[in-house]
Amino acid sequence: MKITALTILKFNGDTADPTLLANASDVSNFGYFQRSSVREMIIFVSRTVGKRTPLQRRQSVEHEEYMVHCYNKNGLLGLAFVDRAYPLRGAFSVINKILEEYERQAVGSWSSITTDNKDSVPWLQEALVKYQDPSEADKLTKIQRDLDETKIILHKTIDSVLARGEKLDSLVEKSTDLSMASQVFYKQAKKANSCCVIL
């Protein structure tokens, strides 16, 4: 089991891109020259999936060898990038936990934030380390049975999250989250149909 990244975004409706509020990622198991691309890709995928998660919805998207879990809690989006072995319930409890923590720290002020925060967030980084063990997160679920009240929507590919006529490739090209280098990497990986490496 592995959590690669946790991100928190502000939902700006399904037409505008969400605002990045906090993110933490662990890319140590990628090659040195892929790490920054992977980080950028995580932000990009977070925005793409987050934008398409309606209020109070939970959805999970399979993307390459990852599962991207997303929860929109009253306009605050929490996302977890985990591998397939990570239990679904555990992942959503982690998201619940980090959203609660964020709300506690921000005390409602997040709704007025309009600019991206790309700085590292120590408590989120700590949470990333702590919840690598899903049973740590699941301790919470034993109490929070409400988790499964709303149904979790599962998507086999990221394309099924996108609106009709939208293509991931064109989103990649338009994205401001991805540097030229990352875009080249994305295309290369896609061309080689590589089993891995880049999100």
Place this chain on the structure above:
Amino acid sequence: MDGACLILELDHILRSDPLIDEVGLVPSVSADALPLEQAPQSADSASAYDPSAFWVGDHKLAVALVAARAMYSAALLTLKRARTAGPTSTGDAELLQATQVIVIVNPEHYTAWNTRKRVLLRSPAPEGAASVELQLSALALSVHPKSEATWSHRRWVLRNLLQIAKSPQCSVLEKESALAQRCAELRPMNYRAWSHRAWAAQWMPPGQLRAELQASRVWAEQHVTDNCGLHYRRRLILLVLQRSPGDEVTATSPGLLVEQERAWLTPLLDYYQGREALWLHRRFFAQINFAGAGAEPQATVKQPESDPKASTSPSQASDTGGTFKGFPVPFPLWSAEQTLVDEVDSGSVVASGIMASAAESCAREEAFVTEVVERLRSDTNLGL
């Protein structure tokens, strides 16, 4: 780009920084096209290499794909020339430089690796040459972590090193463990890396073996789906059991070791009920127990893989396994129990004195599986 020149430059780079531990083949190495965590600190300005082909920093080396292609073609030509014209036509240094490029780009090139072995054998300073081989194969693995030819070359070099060494080479073996672990992280289910690590474990002194056992436990807890990691753990435990009873490592009796393993697995299985790798692991220890791990575990242990019944398909399971009618039991769970039943029915359990403990063990396994299934069922009823 001139391949032959670039080959020399690459050789110079690798020589001047022996700490380089990772190579990346990237589309372009220009500063704005190279995806880096921090802004690249430009290498020494009077650099001895082509800045459009290589980038070095932080002990990492990036090679532009165009440059790699040019070097690879040139290196193949050199190798071909050397092979057709006879062994003395090309200097050893040139051969090493050429094969170095070949194995970084394409580590499955056996001829290149074998050429290097021949050169190493006639080298005047074999120890120095061996460490160069270890560095190079680590670099090749950073590009292709599953390359069997590279792992095997590494074993060949190490075997030569370890056989001439008089004392246990703990630090060398520690490096092997670290490298194998890194490669297992880069590519999950990396069987090559784990079996290399198991090979290295054979050479370890007892204390180090114990540390290895502890480390593999931590790793396995975090990677419950990776059967290769768990398989490595099984091999380690067999290794411990095979050592003589007076050995420091087996100060705890074999029975206790198996018991500890079982105690460790129980909560894990409870949490990850559907993970077959864990069930395989548990089954293995149940079977060790049946066979009486005392005398000669390696001879009596029945490998789970060799049991044809264990691969019964899940559909048959629902037909014949009357215990769980109408309930979709995860396949691994079912097959773990079925094997236990088979063991007792077929009388393959070792007879006489051990029989009592085998039956006991069997009953315990059955009770455990039933318990897990019960909990799974009640969870399902709750709608979880």
